[in-house]
Amino acid sequence: MTASRPVAIVTGSATGVGAATALLLAQRGWNVAVNYSKSETEARATQAACEAAGAETVLVRGSVAEDADCRAIVQAAVGRWERVDALVNNAGVSVFGAAAGWDALDVEAFQRIYAVNTIGSFQMVRAAVEHLKAARGCVVNVSSIAGSLGIGSSVPYIASKGALNSMTLHLARTLAPEIRVNAVCPGLITSPWFIKGIGQEGAEKLAANYEKIAPLARPSSPEDVAEAIVWLVTGAKTTTGELLLLDSGMHLGGRAPQIAGTPGTK
Template identity: 40%
Template sequence: MSDSLGSMPANVRPKALVTGSASGIGRAAALKLAEEGFDVTINYSRSHDRAEQTLRELEKHGGSHQAVKADVSDDAAVQEMVAAAAGDDGRLDVLVNNAGTTSQTPPDDLAGIDLDDWDQVFRVNVRGLVQVTRAAAPALRGSQGSIVNVASIVGLRPGPQPLAYAASKAAVVSLTKTLSRVMAPEVRVNAVAPGWIAGEWMERTLGDNYESLMERRARQTPLKRNVTLEDVAESIYALAVTHRFVTGEIVVVDGGFTATT
């Protein structure tokens, strides 16, 4: 592991908090951090069984890991989660803001938007990110740590995602740039914007067209395949740990599709 996170006492393992990490991108990022020597706090809201399974996988890498239940849109729960992640010494080296939700409204159905549904997406994806970042700021500043937010390619360009989700991820892109100034110079803030990730999220989004559309996407991608969870986790880790003079950036992880189409 690089020493770009700032000074660290000898024989002390760095600590990371990954929100929304029972499964998907969060799980992959947590496993990558544990593999690289971090003590990881994973977070879940409802998926207790999945969180426990992920925790068992983390423990295979050694170190001290924990799973904390918290709804990131609940500020009191967020405060308790961050306190648990920072521990007795109040240290936190990496925050990955991954927790997110989406709407079931079809992407082009403007008239069908449920405003309560819209508000819930923004409570989790935007307000939640702000609340977790605010709560973790003192610990991250103390360790000269870093933050990686999980945005989406639909936060940068149109795509087949519900309007509420796309708008919330555009807000994550904007917040990443703004927070990089607010948290400087102690803390770097960057984001990843994954393209179409093979797996259950896109299966739900594309429905019966999943196989054909993913195959077409892979053919149109310069690197000739679709994004994997592990691809995203590697980029999260690199931004968090090794890119010591990079902040306020949005790294697109899609094999070159966006750059060439």
């Protein structure tokens, strides 16, 4: 057993950003607890990739919306390696419904989305906090520009990520100096998540529009977001309470207008 390797728990790490983060941490010398709630086949593929990169892993099924599952996820890591150095709260859900589609935004939608995106992140921190303190470790919450700019797939999702951002700031103050707490706030990500929500054609149109508007003219890949998460875990030793925007500059309000006679125009 490689007991000297640091240990990370990555929730929702079967696919997308979670899978990319688990693999990158494995490649950087970490052991990883891979978590999933439904996608077992994909989670096992993530586990295999991490082990091929030299990591030890533990695979844990559980929904972060359930406090008992959160405690079991943490215990699986502690039982295997007797430590937790980093917690990446990546598990998230949404419902795709524009503001006009009020019928899709009932109380059950709010409760389900908050249960995973906001309450689940808190429950994971609470379950892991003593181990993180012992390791002088860190938490990275995977939020969204939805919580900063008020744009996104639906009102419940936007509200849940805004709450997650506020909670990140509170926990950064409360858990210092032993634990650093930060969040990444991606914009559009090229992952199957949007395709499942709005279909292939809708996702392609969304990406094309994003590329036209965003100053850097590109969405993020899961690997782009994973790189930022891993930097916050391994390299940002004096960073806490940061809401790191990964939106290709969308928060700037779009590209600057091109005026004839200015540099870069004709």
